[in-house]
Amino acid sequence: MPSALPDGDTAPTDGRLPDSALQGLGRRPFGVYVHVPFCATRCGYCDFNTYTAAELSSSPASPASWLDGLRRELSLAASVLGSPPAADTVFVGGGTPSMLGAGGLASVLDAVRSSFGLAADAEVTTESNPESTSPDFFEGIREAGYTRVSLGMQSAAPHVLAVLDRTHTPGRAAAAALEARSAGFEHVNLDLIYGTPGESAADLSASLDAVLAAGVDHVSAYALIVEAGTALARRIARGELPAPDDDVLADRYEQVDAVLSAAGLHWYEVSNWAPAPAAWCRHNMGYWHGADWWGAGPGAHSHVGGVRWWNVKHPARYASLLAAGSSPAAAREVLSTSDRRLERVMLELRLVDGLIVDALSPAARAEAGLLAEEGLLDAAALKGVHGRFGRCVLTLRGRLLADAVVRRLT
Template sequence: MPALPDGAEAPRDGTLPETALRGLGERPFGVYVHVPFCATRCGYCDFNTYTPGELSTSPESWLDGLRAELDLAARVLGEPPRARTVFVGGGTPSLLGADGLAAVLDVVRSTVGLTDNAEVTTESNPESTSPEFFAGIRAAGYTRVSLGMQSAAPHVLRTLDRVHTPGRPVAAAKEARAEGFEHVNLDLIYGTPGETTDDLRASLDAVLDAGADHVSAYALIVEDGTALARKVRNGELPMPDDDVLAADYELIDATLAEAGLRWYEVSNWAASAEARCEHNLIYWRGGDWWGAGPGAHSHVGGVRWWNVKHPARYAALLAAGESPAAGRELLSVSDQHLERVMLELRLADGLALDVLDDAGRREARRSATEGLLDVDALAAGRAVLTDAGRLLADGVVRRLVG
């Protein structure tokens, strides 16, 4: 996905253009909550996170800010649609404990509200979970847990600076299921320098042993400014190899498919329609969401904005009655078209051909003859990536949008 621009200045009261509010409630609406706290920083991570020694603010002041921001959301949106999904990410939300996460969900309920049977997800580090933790968040109303596993190989975890023990994610997933969670996701990262095919097979075996009904698998990206990037730049580690990444992806897809988990987005597999992450589908299908917390990003009706990153600045702005937004962008018609093609094409049900112009449809037909788009789906009016097309998804998007 392209990097966000610097954007325009966001209004201090957080108001949105009338055009953005048209149709509000007709589109799916979710809430993302960013928890910026981590016990340690992983070498590959460039997310907006802070370790205890880097902050003078507390989780309590962050929660006060969250409440103030979601009160602001309710005012800005007028009569906001109740959230169909909530996703608490980070950072390490499980560091808040079950009581802290229950308080987060109470804030969402008391401000924008939740629909009946809302999907409510929290990310968790396996090391900061327990049966009591899972029982507590299940009782609070969470319906889904996403656990950071990354790998089952100890040397791969060391390269990534992950602190959890290799067997803990599997144990945590089983504990979550035992405490009533029907939907448990495990995250994998593949292509780490030093990871072998046998290492990846062992990780996939562990995922399947855990009984997770959803798996997310992402190729390692060396992000500028991270400890991993410095090691690559200094020659301590090699860059991930594109051919290895492609072979790894094919192994992941084949192994999960054989076990009954089918891809529904290029990097996500689910055991059933019910196991899919509805919150992420809001992103991929161009819905509306309010991102609350330091550095969180939001989108409503073609307007995208992002919050200041530092928790102290975030809390101070909200305490002063101001929006924490650092900048925003009004997406043009062409911007929205590009994003729709880019995101919907990544889904297993693909993109309607009538979204494309004449040149795009010609490119779709050419891509089908080259084995990148499914021929039968194209005849039925949809552009759907083939197995080969998934490996070249970004290139296919560039073709379709010219």
């Protein structure tokens, strides 16, 4: 089942933002996230805001009503922002955006263009399930203006995919990546999940071999997290499967990093690898650097100028609010100076360039020195060289303990 929304303050029904949030709009990177809440089946580990046809069978929600609501929300966004900047990045996620087909995804991008316009060099990404793609699909979305594709692979091992309740065949993700490249996509990502119960080091090695054989220029690899309320959590609670082991997860992460680094794909964020900055996901870089973005769709989150808000989750409720002329926002929060400082440490510390030392309090700077002595921060980067300011940059061991490092610096 989808996770619950956070608590927050009442969001205005007209979607308006404080004047302070709009100051500087356009001088910061601006992105648009579009959430597609539909999936053919629900994977056992997933708690994202997604719905299958069976789950919506008694609801008026449909892809058509969702798209109508999306157009209304994007129009509302342009009105709220006044003179909205052209989108530097667009990311269509889910859910399973590829279920909309190339035509549906073209309509989504047309709606973004109509309300915001696209920067001349805009990065436009869609997530896709390998089973709902084809050469014609990739050619269609490339023609529509998409520049980047992210494919959910998870694993090349059949028994690992079975535990995760993934329906694609083991070789399909890599084949889809090759089809995307043949259609002209320079930037293609494959997602992996490591640490699934029953996955061996050899299984992960085979998955990494398949990723590299596909020739992609970006890999995301995430440790399996068992979310409350999911089918996987229930199976573990019943004793059918063991819980992921932290030591095994650390070993798997080191394996991923070693193999990808040797192949020329280097970490630029704790869970992401690419050969060069040109292949980094610019949309996600906006998140990590606290940029502005409007999140459209059921359950989507937005951030503009220190104000964060999130939409109602159910697609029927989402569409009905917008049809009635109301914002779909469920609640919002205005981030305090201390909130923003904390988030900056949490997010920028995950990046290969790290966090400038001057962003830390005097006490945290002293703690950073201790972390460097313990091998969790790069001592040379912390000191600074050639006139550069010192930076807090995680070592490999520091990446494994990133949450603990953040706690100590905040």
